[in-house]
Amino acid sequence: MELKSNVPSGPMDQKWTKHKFDMKLVNPANKRKYSVIVVGSGLAGASAAASLAELGHNVKCFCYQDSPRRAHSIAAQGGINAAKNYQNDGDSVERLFYDTVKGGDFRAREANVHRLAEVSVNIIDQCVSQGVPFAREYGGLLANRSFGGAQVSRTFYARGQTGQQLLLGAYQALERQVGLGTVKMFARHEMQELVVVDGQARGIVVRDLETGAIESHASDAVILATGGYGTVFYLATYAKGCNTTAIWRAYKKGAAFANPCYTQIHPTCIPVTGHYQSKLTLMSESLRNDGRIWVPKMKGDQRPPNQIPDDERDYYLERKYPSFGNLAPRDVSSRAAKEVCDEGRGVGKSGLGVYLDFKDAIARLGEDKIRERYSNLFEMYERITDENPYKVPMRIYPAIHYTMGGLWVDYNLMSTVPGLFVAGEANFSDHGANRLGASALMQGLADGYFIIPYTIGNFFGSNKFAKVSTDHAAFKEAEANVAGRIKSLLSIKGTRSADTFHRELGKILWDYCGMARTEQSLTTALEKIPALREEFWHDLRVLGTGEEINQSLEKAGRVADFLELGELLCRDALERRESCGAHFREEFQDAEGEAKRDDENFCHVAAWEYNGEGKTPTRHVEPLEFESVHLQTRSYK
Amino acid sequence: MGGTGSDQTMNLTLNVWRQKNRRAEGEFVTYEAKDINPDMSFLEMLDVVNEHLISRGEEPIAFDHDCREGICGQCGIVINGSPHGPRGATTTCQLHMRSFHNGDVLTLEPWRANAFPVIKDLMVDRGAFDRIVAAGGFITAPTGNAPEANSVPVPKENADLAMDAAACIGCGACVAACPNASAMLFVAAKASHLNLLPQGQPERSRRVLGMVERMDGEGFGGCTNHGECEAACPKEISIKFIARMNRDHHKASLLRIFS
Numbered sequence: 001m002e003l004k005s006n007v008p009s010g011p012m013d014q015k016w017t018k019h020k021f022d023m024k025l026v027n028p029a030n031k032r033k034y035s036v037i038v039v040g041s042g043l044a045g046a047s048a049a050a051s052l053a054e055l056g057h058n059v060k061c062f063c064y065q066d067s068p069r070r071a072h073s074i075a076a077q078g079g080i081n082a083a084k085n086y087q088n089d090g091d092s093v094e095r096l097f098y099d100t101v102k103g104g105d106f107r108a109r110e111a112n113v114h115r116l117a118e119v120s121v122n123i124i125d126q127c128v129s130q131g132v133p134f135a136r137e138y139g140g141l142l143a144n145r146s147f148g149g150a151q152v153s154r155t156f157y158a159r160g161q162t163g164q165q166l167l168l169g170a171y172q173a174l175e176r177q178v179g180l181g182t183v184k185m186f187a188r189h190e191m192q193e194l195v196v197v198d199g200q201a202r203g204i205v206v207r208d209l210e211t212g213a214i215e216s217h218a219s220d221a222v223i224l225a226t227g228g229y230g231t232v233f234y235l236a237t238y239a240k241g242c243n244t245t246a247i248w249r250a251y252k253k254g255a256a257f258a259n260p261c262y263t264q265i266h267p268t269c270i271p272v273t274g275h276y277q278s279k280l281t282l283m284s285e286s287l288r289n290d291g292r293i294w295v296p297k298m299k300g301d302q303r304p305p306n307q308i309p310d311d312e313r314d315y316y317l318e319r320k321y322p323s324f325g326n327l328a329p330r331d332v333s334s335r336a337a338k339e340v341c342d343e344g345r346g347v348g349k350s351g352l353g354v355y356l357d358f359k360d361a362i363a364r365l366g367e368d369k370i371r372e373r374y375s376n377l378f379e380m381y382e383r384i385t386d387e388n389p390y391k392v393p394m395r396i397y398p399a400i401h402y403t404m405g406g407l408w409v410d411y412n413l414m415s416t417v418p419g420l421f422v423a424g425e426a427n428f429s430d431h432g433a434n435r436l437g438a439s440a441l442m443q444g445l446a447d448g449y450f451i452i453p454y455t456i457g458n459f460f461g462s463n464k465f466a467k468v469s470t471d472h473a474a475f476k477e478a479e480a481n482v483a484g485r486i487k488s489l490l491s492i493k494g495t496r497s498a499d500t501f502h503r504e505l506g507k508i509l510w511d512y513c514g515m516a517r518t519e520q521s522l523t524t525a526l527e528k529i530p531a532l533r534e535e536f537w538h539d540l541r542v543l544g545t546g547e548e549i550n551q552s553l554e555k556a557g558r559v560a561d562f563l564e565l566g567e568l569l570c571r572d573a574l575e576r577r578e579s580c581g582a583h584f585r586e587e588f589q590d591a592e593g594e595a596k597r598d599d600e601n602f603c604h605v606a607a608w609e610y611n612g613e614g615k616t617p618t619r620h621v622e623p624l625e626f627e628s629v630h631l632q633t634r635s636y637k
Numbered sequence: 638m639g640g641t642g643s644d645q646t647m648n649l650t651l652n653v654w655r656q657k658n659r660r661a662e663g664e665f666v667t668y669e670a671k672d673i674n675p676d677m678s679f680l681e682m683l684d685v686v687n688e689h690l691i692s693r694g695e696e697p698i699a700f701d702h703d704c705r706e707g708i709c710g711q712c713g714i715v716i717n718g719s720p721h722g723p724r725g726a727t728t729t730c731q732l733h734m735r736s737f738h739n740g741d742v743l744t745l746e747p748w749r750a751n752a753f754p755v756i757k758d759l760m761v762d763r764g765a766f767d768r769i770v771a772a773g774g775f776i777t778a779p780t781g782n783a784p785e786a787n788s789v790p791v792p793k794e795n796a797d798l799a800m801d802a803a804a805c806i807g808c809g810a811c812v813a814a815c816p817n818a819s820a821m822l823f824v825a826a827k828a829s830h831l832n833l834l835p836q837g838q839p840e841r842s843r844r845v846l847g848m849v850e851r852m853d854g855e856g857f858g859g860c861t862n863h864g865e866c867e868a869a870c871p872k873e874i875s876i877k878f879i880a881r882m883n884r885d886h887h888k889a890s891l892l893r894i895f896s
Contacts, residue, residue: 125783140790172775179771
């Protein structure tokens with residue numbers, strides 16, 4: 001397997017412009033002859049499907065939810081970054097590029113990140129013209145706020161529902177195409193296999209989740225925009241249905257899986273309350289604009305927070321990182337929270353929590369201002385915890401939130417399987433080892449609106465396509481595999497539900513491959529996961545049949561894939577013997593406990609190639625070169 | 638452990654609508670929910686019931702859900718006659734068991750409306766909402782055409798009001814709550830969001846005409862001002878948007894007659 005990044009030559013700030021000119025075009029009359037399958041209808045999928053249909057391509061779009069508008073992009077709260085410099089505070093494409101490369105701890109491909117920063121400004125223009133109701137100032141112009149890892153205000157937002165509004169914009173563009181008949185939408189359909197013919201991605205096999213029918217769909221290219229795989233940890237801020245099946249099936253058909261160990265842990269989530277917990281809820285990073293994070297200075301301090309005087313509080317982020325304070329990046333903030341809790345200074349019944357306190361902001365700005373900025377988040381917090389955050393500080397703790405790893409793609413967002421493109425969180429590009437806040441929405445829309453529509457045209461324009469129909473043997477074989485797999489899940493007839501296995505897998509990963517990892521912990525995880533997988537295939541209980549709505553069967557299929565991915569995640573974490581961004585190996589830290597990179601040996605992307613059932617996958621390497629932003633130790637002090 | 642709720646668990650009786658598929662007849666089946674922690678969400682309570690059912694060899698209750706944080710709009714159960722349950726401004730997934738008491742008997746039903754056929758147990762098909770959006774609930778702005786974002790200022794009041802309407806999550810509780818199963822609040826929220834913005838003006842008339850026509854075609858009932866929709870809406874979308882859309886619709890209908 002060869003990892004050719006296909007980054008264009010020339011100066012960094014001209015690569016994308018030059019590439020756009022160099023790419024081949026398809027004449028407008030011929031565009032409809034090329035068909036595209038888009039799997040996933042979140043920001044990346046919906047924007048790609050709509051944009052490709054607008055260009056004239058023949059598009060089919062699939063999602064497992066009951067409507068494309070439900071995709072989990074909808075839950076993003078805080079905002080979207082763009083280098084507009086509307087605040088006149090020194091922002092620029094170069095600065096957004098720099099912040100993102102540095103924020104990713106120098107483990108992203110520079111040229112991709114630069115392009116992302118360039119198109120960020122077009123995204124805001126596009127969304128405003130679609131009617132996204134961004135927050136505005138009294139003069140009618142767009143408002144901004146700050147986010148972690150940046151010293152400028154470049155984040156655009158729609159109250160605490162930015163993801164919802166951006167997704168509805170893309171969804172409406174998609175539905176417009178559905179109405180025009182250029183996109184055929186398949187809701188409640190889940191991809192089960194990628195179909196590769198003569199080395200090229202030529203379609204997918206899906207299961208109709210209502211009828212259980214197994215169906216084949218052929219196309220000239222396939223785009224996976226199926227999101228991240230963080231639900232492998234069970235408890236996460238993802239939607240319950242988020243899964244790895246689409247990208248995992250593609251991995252098993254030859255798409256390299258890059259940096260699976262880069263999993264982001266978000267510092268501000270509502271702490272776990274009990275063993276029945278089914279998911280975790282994020283409290284937007286934007287709250288750190290006005291909230292101050294602290295724990296008591298004294299271990300085991302049981303006093304209510306309002307009775308702890310200021311000089312007995314440790315505002316540890318402000319103390320350790322004075323220049324970024326409460327807006328230190330996510331990986332740094334999460335580890336700092338773990339550290340104070342490990343010292344016995346955590347708060348709440350479990351001791352796994354820190355305070356996020358608005359007392360000073362309310363005193364300074366008034367409760368009304370805070371209500372205007374964050375009311376929906378405060379209400380959500382109160383509903384879940386039964387505590388009023390206007391009166392007592394919020395309790396928060398880190399939780400799994402995003403995965404920077406994903407299928408490996410070249411500069412054109414094409415995977416190692418020709419014709420298979422990967423967009424949004426499902427790919428590995430742009431965020432390196434740590435994503436900055438408000439950059440996921442930016443990347444999803446950049447990929448879907450402004451990158452894939454160009455690069456896929458180039459792919460069509462520069463290749464010949466033999467006619468392939470769903471009668472091809474490759475489709476029949478894939479359908480048989482899917483049917484066989486469903487049959488095996490249903491015929492185990494053991495004693496345990498899929499959920500119990502999923503919880504157990506999540507606990508293994510959180511305990512041994514979570515916020516801090518060691519050679520020892522990872523070796524342990526690599527023994528426990530295969531054993532659990534073995535048990536799954538012997539003791540799983542799925543009731544009902546495959547020819548109807550069967551939510552247990554859907555879960556079981558997803559958990560089966562998570563049980564395989566979990567192992568690869570730990571293997572990747574084990575082999576990356578350095579600390580970088582969200583990947584913190586305890587053996588590699590400096591005297592102050594900060595992550596210590598090893599640029600000598602690990603300044604590269606690790607991409608895994610599947611070698612078949614029971615065989616160890618091969619670790620390939622794409623070296624990273626930094627010509628514009630010089631390698632340096634990341635400091636937020 | 639978090640929350641301020643007591644550690645006292647509770648036992649409830651659930652009368653749940655079970656229906657095998659679109660064509661099958663449904664019926665209520667009674668289940669006991671035991672040792673329920675008040676800090677659990679309503680759906681977590683159902684997860685616990687389902688785990689018990691699976692261990693007893695009975696098929697679990699099917700219900701729709703995804704984000705479990707009140708924003709995707711996929712969940713929705715009628716609990717004792719109220720869509721999304723007794724608490725105002727709350728989706729089913731954000732409803733917590735502390736809203737109930739030990740010994741409560743709860744009736745769980747799917748959304749009931751001709752335009753939302755039941756597909757299994759508590760799950761319905763809300764595809765009609767997507768088709769209404771496809772019939773005009775958008776601004777035609779193909780990718781790449783956009784002018785600079787700040788070239789058209791939008792008064793803050795209008796942007797805020799548009800956002801109030803845009804907060805709709807498309808769950809369908811408004812339809813389930815309405816005695817006529819009308820979709821007016823959903824349609825009005827989308828039309829108002831777009832019609833309040835300068836970018837939405839060129840298609841203002843086409844939009845309401847297209848969406849309302851589709852709504853009628855899908856078999857939703859008419860609005861007779863009961864106001865149940867507003868009371869059931871988890872995002873507190875105001876019924877005033879219906880009046881706003883009616884104005885737009887009357888104007889557009891007249892213009893169509895005279896043009």
